[in-house]
Amino acid sequence: MSVLSCRPVPPANDSLPIELVELKERxxxxxxxxxxxxxxxxxxxxxxxxxxxxxxxxxxxxLEQLRLDLEMARFDLDATRRERETLRQLLNNQR
Structure with a gap:
């Protein structure tokens, strides 16, 4: 379920704290x-x-991917439970 991120890589100075950039300049x-x-x-x-x-x-x-995977698993679990309950009701009505 993993998907690679296609984010653009920021320029080198954007990923550095301003203090370190200033230190380099000094x-x-x-x-x-x-x-x-x-x-x-x-x-x-x-x-x-x-x-x-x-x-x-x-x-x-x-972490973002894990959260997404967890949400999908929760959705799938809820759908499975609803399907199970629907099938139980159908079976009970047939008896």
Whole structure:
């Protein structure tokens, strides 16, 4: 019953907290020596934030799909119960 989501992927900066984007901009404004030292660490933090964002998106999609599957199962159960009761009434009327 699973269906893949066809949502467009947001641009990289849209999935990052504004504070991290500002941190990257501030590090890029630093002198080259300091930037060379801090740059890789900042890039690693940004990549981890993107990864967490993707994981959260996958979890949200899975939860949404689970809710939909649960609603369909409830509907199916209710329909089955109604059918069962209708058949019981038919059988009781035939006796």
């Amino acid at each position: 590090v890029e404004a630093l002198p080259p020596k300091v930037r060379a030292e801090l740059g890789p660490t900042v890039e690693e933090v940004l990549e981890q934030a993107r990864f967490r964002g993707r994981i959260l998106s996958v979890a949200r999609d899975a």
